[in-house]
Amino acid sequence: MEKWNTPKKPRIGIYTMGLKAYWNQFPGLRERLLHYGQFIAEKIAEMDAEVFFYGLADCEEAGESCGEFFNAKNVDLIFAHAGTYVNSSSVLPIHQICKAPVIILNLQPTARIAYDRTPTGEWLAHCGACPVPELSNAFHRSGISCRIINGLLGLDHTPDISLTDENTAARPEAVRAWKEISEWVKAASVKRELSGCRFGFLGNTYNGMLDMYSDFTMVQAQTGAHIEILEMCDLDRMLRQVTEDEVEKKKAEIREFFLISDDKAADPLAQRPTEEQLDWSARVAAAQERLVREYRLDALTYYYHGAPGGAYEKLQSGFIVGHSLLTARGIPCAGEGDLKTCLAMKICDILNTGGSFCEIVTVDYEDGTILLGHDGPFHLAIAKGKPLLRGMGLYHGKQGTGVSVEAKVRTGPITNLACTQTVDGKLKFIITEALSTDGPIMTIGNTQTPVKFKKDPDSYMDEWFAEAPTHHFAMSVGHNAALFEKVCVILGVPCVILDR
The missing domain is CATH 3.20.14 (L-fucose Isomerase; Chain A, domain 3)
Incomplete structure (x- = not known):
């Protein structure tokens, strides 16, 4: 039977993290990470959610701005995309300002880097796991709970800038990660509905x-x-x-x-x-x-x-x-x-x-x-x-x-x-x-x-x-x-x- 009341969509905040010093050192890295973040945002939007993608949180000022942005949007849940290494001091202000639950996404774009031809800039696009322990420590000491999803990003294509295969959509590590993400979005819908x-x-x-x-x-x-x-x-x-x-x-x-x-x-x-x-x-x-x-x-x-x-x-x-x-x-x-x-x-x-x-x-x-x-x-x-x-x-x-x-x-x-x-x-x-x-x-x-x-x-x-x-x-x-x-x-x- 058709339900009488129109369901409320959960409001999901997303940002990608990175280190501001990298952008001038490695041309194209910033845009590449934003592409990954936008992919995540678009895929979550397909889950019948309202998505608010801030972009890059790459310094303390950006973190403060990001936290205020999510507060203004009254988000129910935040996905923190670990794009590459970032100082925890850039990310912590987001969650001190906005108290919505946070899930860190450690989603590596490739299953295996091309070892014989990978320079530093290429590697940095695949080292999202690097800051996660630091973030976990900073959150714990600040009284902020977080959950972490590890796996593959799940792209169905390889960006032109990449030196390795990033088509990982069918791999179990990507399927499992996105099932977890989907469940968190559904869980956020319960909070939105009950409010x-x-x-x-x-x-x-x-x-x-x-x-x-x-x-x-x-x-x-x-x-x-x-x-x-x-x-x-x-x-x-x-x-x-x-x-x-x-x-x-x-x-x-x-x-x-x-x-x-x-x-x-x-x-x-x-x-x-x-x-x-x-x-x-x-x-x-x-x-x-x-x-x-x-x-x-x-x-x-x-x-x-x-x-x-x-x-x-x-x-x-x-x-x-x-x-x-x-x-x-x-x-x-x-x-x-x-x-x-x-x-x-x-x-x-x-x-x-x-x-x-x-x-x-x-x-x-x-x-x-x-x-x-x-x-x-x-x-x-x-x-x-x-x-x-x-x-x-x-x-x-x-x-x-x-x-x-x-x-x-x-x-x-x-x-x-x-x-x-x-x-x-x-x-x-x-x-x-x-x-x-x-x-x-x-x-x-x-x-x-x-x-x-x-x-x-x-x-x-x-x-x-x-x-x-x-x-x-x-x-x-x-x-x-x-x-x-x-x-x-x-x-x-x-x-x-x-x-x-």
């Missing part, structure tokens, strides 16, 4: 779930996201405005993206939904869409049970289908008032990897898998086949009845992203790569995905539980641990990768 992102908080947190409770100020301070507190009367007001035409359109949308179950489920509580239940789910879904549009929401977490038999109890009974549709539209919805997992789901969705709401369902010791899922909502974009709608006689542990989603994440590599809170009030991410299998699931109207981890279930759970997680997390498709780790670096939020 000013509007998370709706509808109702309250499930009473007694102490791991779910979140400090809204903490979340905004560490992510830049705004928390919009919503009331059930806000949604009820939207419900009263819904037209019959909107309801019919939602019914058509539901028929397009879901299958309707029959009455053959093992659980008598999970049977074919009635027409009245489907109509109510469509009506509530239309109201949910109105709520998202009026409050310009980018994500939503919710929970409400209401007084038995009350109007709001009936209203919340229609939540799951509409929230699944919203999740597929790029508005991830997390139940039980779990704001932290909603954040994890939003990160997965920004990166186009899904992000389905999960918890432990049960362990299958015969298959060596752990069944992961929830009573909804579900991310339709990562489903194995069409999700199934079942009419629920009750919502276990909650009040009311209604329609729920039964589905599994498609078979293949997955990565779970959990967000928890530490004793000192800091966010923390827990990341695990695993494999979604096509094992059996229960016919109880819940999302369920059998997952095989690298370790046996008990060993994995020993490791997982020791990290003090929340009991929910987001499941994404693909092996994304390296990408998620980069997101954490850029956000300045600690993370741990399990089951390596």
Whole structure:
């Protein structure tokens, strides 16, 4: 399904470093290094990013100017291209002035110099590694964190000035380096998206779930996201405005993206939904869409049970289908008032990897898998086949009845992203790569995905539980641990990768 909100492009700063004294000594070297820097800038711009290429930082004055330039452009990330040797005193001011995370690119233009005919000027075009230890030392002593990518530049041609083969685009050292660069750009897009992102908080947190409770100020301070507190009367007001035409359109949308179950489920509580239940789910879904549009929401977490038999109890009974549709539209919805997992789901969705709401369902010791899922909502974009709608006689542990989603994440590599809170009030991410299998699931109207981890279930759970997680997390498709780790670096939020 097409996302409603236009993604924000990350703002990437790039500069090439070199020593000003070289330019008069070795004609053509300055222009050659600028050519390399421009190549990097153009290639990153193809990654759907806004790129701001400063040019050469080759002296202290240029470093100061470069830092101010990046501040003016409000960049999310800086790539520092090590073109040749440079004094660290020329580069350090950039990052003292602009506090954006920095990645040093040590990308050599050639796999091997022509030893028998290489003069000093030619060599200097290939010695980008030379200043990196000095820069690393200066940054460390100045309290500035940096990451370094080593490899080949990856040109698809050889400049006329060169005395050796610089066509290295297909070499693994170039492919690996550019994969790393691409992941950093994607990670920067998460920071850009979360800054000013509007998370709706509808109702309250499930009473007694102490791991779910979140400090809204903490979340905004560490992510830049705004928390919009919503009331059930806000949604009820939207419900009263819904037209019959909107309801019919939602019914058509539901028929397009879901299958309707029959009455053959093992659980008598999970049977074919009635027409009245489907109509109510469509009506509530239309109201949910109105709520998202009026409050310009980018994500939503919710929970409400209401007084038995009350109007709001009936209203919340229609939540799951509409929230699944919203999740597929790029508005991830997390139940039980779990704001932290909603954040994890939003990160997965920004990166186009899904992000389905999960918890432990049960362990299958015969298959060596752990069944992961929830009573909804579900991310339709990562489903194995069409999700199934079942009419629920009750919502276990909650009040009311209604329609729920039964589905599994498609078979293949997955990565779970959990967000928890530490004793000192800091966010923390827990990341695990695993494999979604096509094992059996229960016919109880819940999302369920059998997952095989690298370790046996008990060993994995020993490791997982020791990290003090929340009991929910987001499941994404693909092996994304390296990408998620980069997101954490850029956000300045600690993370741990399990089951390596």
